[in-house]
Amino acid sequence: MPTDFIGIDFGTSNCAVAALVNNQPTLIVVDENSDNPYKIRSAIYLAHDESGADSHDATANEQTLNEMLAAGEILFGEKGFNAFLLTPHEGRYVNSPKNFLGAKIPKRLLDSFEILVVRFLSYLKQCAEKQLQVTITKAVIARPVNYHSTMGELGNKQAEALMLRAAHKVGFTEVEFIHEPLAAAYHFEQGIEKATDAMVVDLGGGTSDVTFCSLSQENAEKLERTSDIYATKGIRQGGIVCDKLLASALVSPLFGRGGRTEKGRAIPNMLFSGVYDIDNIPLMSDFYSPARHKAITEYIFESEDPLALMRLQRVQKQRLTHQLMHAIELAKINLSDQLQTQLAMPFIENTLSLDIQRKQVAETMANWLDKMFVMIDEATTQAKRMPEVIYLTGGMGLSPLVQKALKDRYPMIKIDVADAFSSIVFGALLKAKRLYSQ
Numbered sequence: 001m002p003t004d005f006i007g008i009d010f011g012t013s014n015c016a017v018a019a020l021v022n023n024q025p026t027l028i029v030v031d032e033n034s035d036n037p038y039k040i041r042s043a044i045y046l047a048h049d050e051s052g053a054d055s056h057d058a059t060a061n062e063q064t065l066n067e068m069l070a071a072g073e074i075l076f077g078e079k080g081f082n083a084f085l086l087t088p089h090e091g092r093y094v095n096s097p098k099n100f101l102g103a104k105i106p107k108r109l110l111d112s113f114e115i116l117v118v119r120f121l122s123y124l125k126q127c128a129e130k131q132l133q134v135t136i137t138k139a140v141i142a143r144p145v146n147y148h149s150t151m152g153e154l155g156n157k158q159a160e161a162l163m164l165r166a167a168h169k170v171g172f173t174e175v176e177f178i179h180e181p182l183a184a185a186y187h188f189e190q191g192i193e194k195a196t197d198a199m200v201v202d203l204g205g206g207t208s209d210v211t212f213c214s215l216s217q218e219n220a221e222k223l224e225r226t227s228d229i230y231a232t233k234g235i236r237q238g239g240i241v242c243d244k245l246l247a248s249a250l251v252s253p254l255f256g257r258g259g260r261t262e263k264g265r266a267i268p269n270m271l272f273s274g275v276y277d278i279d280n281i282p283l284m285s286d287f288y289s290p291a292r293h294k295a296i297t298e299y300i301f302e303s304e305d306p307l308a309l310m311r312l313q314r315v316q317k318q319r320l321t322h323q324l325m326h327a328i329e330l331a332k333i334n335l336s337d338q339l340q341t342q343l344a345m346p347f348i349e350n351t352l353s354l355d356i357q358r359k360q361v362a363e364t365m366a367n368w369l370d371k372m373f374v375m376i377d378e379a380t381t382q383a384k385r386m387p388e389v390i391y392l393t394g395g396m397g398l399s400p401l402v403q404k405a406l407k408d409r410y411p412m413i414k415i416d417v418a419d420a421f422s423s424i425v426f427g428a429l430l431k432a433k434r435l436y437s438q
């Protein structure tokens, strides 16, 4: 008999749900259209934008979003993303709502995100209820150590409060949170034989987190684990930042960055600000503003290489930021299996493409990797010890570049890469079991 609680990984890039069935942790099918039906892209598409207003400028017409949410059809995951690619101007696309829950944005816009979260959580709950044939009333939701935000702890509070309200609204009567890396730690703990000091490193799309803790079979069933946790740290940067760094370094020249006017003046960098910022509403809005359109147009007339700036203008006019970043993300993922890949951008120009080598990505990732190492060093300093093992999870942990960087840095420490997309949800479920099982 299934139980009435679930674990939820509400991720920036992907979400997952798990439940106990016959006491076995079981993943819920959340996206039948995905290659892996047990994770769903964190994407929402609102069809039927009856307002007729500009469909992507979240700040300009946030007041209509609530009405659309109430009235229009909502598509989640692959379905939503594909509908957006087919008809980008007929609806509203929201990618990675989690990125905005801790953001300094107007209250009305935050309320809209809350409704989006309500709808998404409700969809996830329904998936579980359909598969399990039982009403789910309790959930443990994994959260990052630090939500993507410019407001520090205030951003964390805002985001968690929003998640809690949303969860109550969809009918979860009992809700608890768990730090994502600690959830992963609980999951890994199931497989260890002797007590181990483990650094659990969760590298996701929006954030990168670590929990350094003592794992043991002896303490695994206990609810209170504070004394086992030596340090917990998180940075507000993950795979999306890597995609943006890659874009700035390698793709921007195709758009005219670094170029000159015919009179020899530098094309200002400000023209490109926001073009890759799918996780920053103010910057994206600035990029799509009439003022930017005017500025790009003026430089097209003055530039030595007007074709390049015309590509930038096409991205701006046709609002191709999401498609562009999706293509760049895919290229990055391909480079985990291949040494070289082709980044094709036919949505900008039929034959526009760029060959990218894995080693080039290594260079663009260096800045984020440095921050990750600072985070790990802070955790070891706080703990006054080194880990015996590093458990690596989250999508970015699949990158051989990340794995190699960790091995080079900690040659004496065993590194285990496992369950990139399920460790956190299984860990959240373990906490739910400890809390809610009679």
Ligand SMILES: Nc1ncnc2c1ncn2[C@@H]1O[C@H](COP(=O)(O)OP(=O)(O)OP(=O)(O)O)[C@@H](O)[C@H]1O
Pocket: 010, 011, 012, 013, 014, 015, 042, 098, 144, 180, 203, 204, 205, 206, 207, 208, 238, 239, 240, 329, 332, 333, 336, 393, 394, 395, 396, 397, 398, 399, 420, 421
């Ligand atoms: N094979 C791969 N190689 C490199 N990167 C990958 C691979 N697969 C996924 N990624 C990247 O991992 C990130 C998504 O990871 P994950 O699903 O763990 O994030 P998330 O849990 O949704 O985000 P967060 O935990 O930050 O909220 C994306 O940036 C994606 O591009």
Ligand SMILES: [Mg+2]
Pocket: 009, 011, 012, 180, 202, 203, 204, 205, 394, 424
């Ligand atoms: Mg995650």
